Amino acid sequence: MDEAAGNGLGQQARRSLLQLIFVSTGALLWGFALLQFDNDNTLLAWLEIAVGSLLIWSAWYLRRVRWLTPWIYAYLLPTFCFQIYIMLMPAASATAFVWVYMVPMLAYLLLGGKAGLLLSLPFMLLAVVLYITRYADLQTAHGLIDLGNAVICGLMILLFVHFYEVRRANAQQTLERLAETDALTGVYNRGRFQQLFEQCIEQGQRSGDGFALVLLDVDHFKQVNDGWGHEVGDRALRHLCKVLQRRLRKTDVIGRLGGEEFGLLLRSTDAQAGEQLVQVLCSQLQQTPLCWGDKQELRITATFGVAHWPTDALDAESLYRRADQRLYRGKAYGRNRVISQGGPLQISELG
Numbered sequence: 478m479d480e481a482a483g484n485g486l487g488q489q490a491r492r493s494l495l496q497l498i499f500v501s502t503g504a505l506l507w508g509f510a511l512l513q514f515d516n517d518n519t520l521l522a523w524l525e526i527a528v529g530s531l532l533i534w535s536a537w538y539l540r541r542v543r544w545l546t547p548w549i550y551a552y553l554l555p556t557f558c559f560q561i562y563i564m565l566m567p568a569a570s571a572t573a574f575v576w577v578y579m580v581p582m583l584a585y586l587l588l589g590g591k592a593g594l595l596l597s598l599p600f601m602l603l604a605v606v607l608y609i610t611r612y613a614d615l616q617t618a619h620g621l622i623d624l625g626n627a628v629i630c631g632l633m634i635l636l637f638v639h640f641y642e643v644r645r646a647n648a649q650q651t652l653e654r655l656a657e658t659d660a661l662t663g664v665y666n667r668g669r670f671q672q673l674f675e676q677c678i679e680q681g682q683r684s685g686d687g688f689a690l691v692l693l694d695v696d697h698f699k700q701v702n703d704g705w706g707h708e709v710g711d712r713a714l715r716h717l718c719k720v721l722q723r724r725l726r727k728t729d730v731i732g733r734l735g736g737e738e739f740g741l742l743l744r745s746t747d748a749q750a751g752e753q754l755v756q757v758l759c760s761q762l763q764q765t766p767l768c769w770g771d772k773q774e775l776r777i778t779a780t781f782g783v784a785h786w787p788t789d790a791l792d793a794e795s796l797y798r799r800a801d802q803r804l805y806r807g808k809a810y811g812r813n814r815v816i817s818q819g820g821p822l823q824i825s826e827l828g
């Protein structure tokens with residue numbers, strides 16, 4: 478699973494950004510270390526060199542890190558605390574406050590909307606309190622304007638970054654959904670189905686959990702289109718998906734493989750239970766007509782080929798071929814039926 482789902486940028490973009498941030502912070506600390514040597518702050522200078530070097534080494538190491546979130550927090554929390562500490566230092570300049578504007582930007586970019594907001598808010602509020610207690614002159618108009626500039630600018634940055642991130646995350650989710658679903662029926666498209674099929678095999682290899690691959694094809698669909706028109710044909714395909722989805726579990730998968738052909742992945746199922754479920758699907762489809770308009774009614778049926786992992790085949794290609802053979806044998810036997818492991822076609826398949 479992608480760790481970055483809903484967490485700001487995608488995983489690869491977050492990795493590159495984090496590397497860039499580590500390198501630039503490391504270089505900045507080296508630069509400050511030189512100034513500290515110049516100021517005879519030798520201890521602080523060596524500390525900055527050590528932290529800077531650690532950050533640059535971490536940027537290189539991040540290439541192979543799988544879970545970025547702990548690294549992000551390990552960077553953001555000390556950095557934000559350090560920014561607050563700088564503001565507290567007696568000799569600090571009032572301009573040290575501007576570093577607080579980096580807080581929402583870094584937090585939202587690296588953590589996404591919700592976590593970004595939760596992390597930014599306390600640091601920004603603390604910075605405002607510190608600014609008021611240390612620098613603000615609430616007695617004069619000039620002081621109030623300074624305070625207004627500092628606070629309003631921070632609030633606007635937080636608002637814009639939040640608004641942008643929420644819109645960006647929604648747009649990304651929509652794009653991801655469009656990229657993996659079939660526009661007509663709303664079920665997974667062929668590419669996504671294939672990925673999920675391969676994942677089922679990988680999971681099965683790890684856990685030993687069996688699953689059924691089902692290929693189904695609507696019977697005489699050309700006649701539906703020719704007799705009722707393509708619009709009704711399209712409705713019939715959507716109707717078929719609804720009927721199947723009504724009976725399937727949340728963990729099962731349905732995908733449109735093309736035209737009037739669909740695939741199902743029935744997870745955590747043995748061969749017998751898989752076949753029984755598909756028998757139920759087949760008869761429910763037959764018994765549930767598509768109804769529309771003024772008592773218009775259309776019954777469709779489909780032929781199902783079922784192959785079970787691991788009993789029928791171990792690799793994706795052979796399992797798919799086995800289900801496909803069964804589907805087309807079902808068509809040859811007269812359609813509207815389920816052909817599986819124990820079915821009448823076993824002898825011819827083996828032969």
Ligand SMILES: Nc1nc2c(ncn2[C@@H]2O[C@H](COP(=O)(O)OP(=O)(O)OP(=O)(O)O)[C@@H](O)[C@H]2O)c(=O)[nH]1
Pocket residue numbers: 661694695696697698699700702706707708709710711714735736737808812
């Ligand atoms: N309405 C509609 N029709 C489609 C769509 N995709 C494919 N078709 C039609 O599905 C029909 C498939 O016809 P065939 O491959 O001959 O199969 P069939 O008539 O279902 O016959 P059997 O599969 O042998 O039972 C063709 O008429 C295609 O135009 C679609 O998205 N919408």
